[in-house]
Amino acid sequence: MPVIALDGVERRLVRCFGLVFPELGADEIPVASPSSVGTWDSLASINLVAVIEEEFGIQVELEELGDMMSFATVLDLLERRRGR
Amino acid sequence: MTVSEALAVIHAARAASGRVARYALVCGATPVHLGTFVAAELQRRLADTRVEIVNGPYGDVLGGLEQAARIDGDGAVVVVEWSDLDRRLGLRDAAGWRPGDLPDVVTNAAWACDAIVAGVGRLADRMPVAISGPTLPLPPVAFTPGWMASTVAVDLRRLAADLAARHAHLAGVRVVESQRLDTLSAPGTRLDVRSWLTIGFPYRRPHAAILGELLAQLLVPTAPKKGLITDLDDTVWRGVLGEASVSWDLDHRSHAHALYQQLLAALADAGVLIGVVCKADATTVEAGLAARDLLLPRERLFPVEAHWEPKSVSVERILRAWNVDAASVVFVDDSPAELAEVQSVYPDLTALRFPTGDDAGVYALLEELRDLFGKPRLVPEDGLRAPTTATGALPPVASGADRLDAFLARAEQELTVLPVATPGDGRALELVNKTNQFNLNGRRYTDGEWRALVERDGSVALVLAYRERYGPLGRISVLAGRRAGAHLTVDTWVLSCRAFSRRIEWATLAWLFDRWHLSDITFAYAPTPKNHLATGFLQELVDGALPAAPRVSAAAFAARKPALSIRWSAAECP
Secondary structure, three states, X not given: XXXXXXXXHHHHHHHHHHHHOOOOOXXXXXXXXXXXXXXXXXXXXXXXXXXXXXXXXXXXXXXXXXXXXXXXHHHHHHHHHHHO | OOHHHHHHHHHHHHHOOOOEEEEEEEEOOOOHHHHHHHHHHHHHHOOOOEEEEEEOOOOOHHHHHHHHHHOOOOXXXXXXXXXXXXXXXXOOOOOOOOHXXXXXXXXXXXXXXXXXXXXXXXHHOOOOEEEEOOOOOOOOOOOOOOOOOOHHHHHHHHHHHHHHHHHHOOOOEEEOOHHHHHHHOOHHHOEOHHXXXXXXXXXXXXXXXXXXXXXXXXXXXXXXXXXXXXXXXXXXXXXOOOOOOOEOOOOOOOHHHHHHHHHHHHHHHOOOEEEEEEEOOHHHHHHHHOOOOOOOOHHHEEEEEEEOOOHHHHHHHHHHHHOOOHHHEEEEEOXXXXXXXXXXXXXXXXXXXXXXXXXXXXXXXXXXXXXXXXXXXXXXXXXXXXXXXXXXXXXXXXXXXXXXXXXHHHHOOEEEEEEOOOOOOHHHXXXXXXXXXXXXXXXXXXXXXXXXXXXXXXXXXXXXXXXXXXXXXXXXXXXXXXXXXXXXEEEEEEEOHHHOXXXXXXXXXXXXXXXXXXXXXXXXXXXXXXXXXXXXXXXXXXXXXXXXXXXXXXXXXHHHOOOOOOEEEHHHOO
């Protein structure tokens, strides 16, 4: 199994996903999306936003919620936030 | 607690192999984080149990109450907000804030309050209920400026206060104290408009976390402490006995000590044991305690340890006299050195410094003591505890069978068997969940588990009340099990530490064998770090090492039973 290199933000985001989707294995989280995770419903999305806000000390804006539809898009959002 | 921490608690418990405890959550809003926090806080308090939350329908508190009453639950959390009294008091509807609408808002809210009280009452017949009244600010419905109380706001708050009062008087219902909630969660920081409008959840997360914690604490409260050991000098009064005059009044700026005395007297009346340690000679101390204006009656203090030995020695004697373990006791002293000395010997004891000269600090101490000793209700036994021990009529603990025989022969012992009543009688469950030393297996029960145990087929569930010539001890023992023909299995058996050394445990089994003509009794025994008295009794019964499920036959019991002089009150036997 390939080893995925994780920088600090990714590692923290994996932890966030692990809290909201504890049934996912470490290799499943980086490819997680509502279509691949059966428990990713509206409550899970709300919990994911809360956990990410707490972990990264940010407030997710309404217009950003649409960017939180997969691990990859959330990571991209955080990277953009970090670049600001 | 954060959402991350709450989810971690919940997920960690998924592997728990114990039973599932089911709690209903009834609220008009989308529960999201409130449900997470309530689940996590209940989970933290219920080790070896997996908590499951059953949510009610969105936007329908009354429907949620009805639905909750139909589930097989361990308890229910009910959260009422203004918008549950009238939709116009929420932000998700825009149904009218015109002046002409306001009288109807109040009328509608009054009707909703009546309906909620009725629904909560029906729910409380089935399971314990923890409830909070409106916690959010009223929206700007009234025509008055925000700094002026409108009649509609005043009327609505009166309804909310009345709602809380009616709930507080219902058996099985516990209400969140709004004063504590206000302290922990500032009213102006609770509302999250964006979240309410976007996802239907009206609370900021810190407010939801605190509300969840308080509601869970109501359903699964911390066991109250049993005894308080207090110093006297610069604690019960200002000054040092024998060195200068002592005081506790406004004139001498020592009124904080009067407040402390007042609280100790109130705790004693509520069943808390109050002992005294003081490094002084006994004559001086008794003279000080005889002061006519002392707010703490001398007869409420037992024992009083007055000498020059280390205070840990005094504490040891008091714990032995009370038959209470250190973890159930609070020690109050003004000296950090004395607190440290006692705590070094008894690390499980709660040691609190009395901050002499710091009035605000003393007030904070009084509040802390209330929390440590607070209990949801008082039972008649609470009023009996202190005077009974103060009579000095404690049986000899380890001074030989002959002395015990002599003591019991004079004691005029009488036991009364009462059936366990559910719901409504919290004393039986309180005894089971508080008793450590004579506890068959240390098993604790939620209200729901206890009800299931008592109400199952073949159940035997008894409460024993005891009195002797020195006074009544009240309900001091609970036994629950299953009977099949001439065989009884005891699943739970506790005996209050106040009633030790009276052979009540022997008398109980004698009554059971006789009452149901039993051939044998099996005990669901399990050792715990504290149940050495139950262990010792069972070892006496089976005459040696304990097997996994100790069993004693009628013949073996009769052969080992000591002399008993206990009379049974037959009239109330089930």
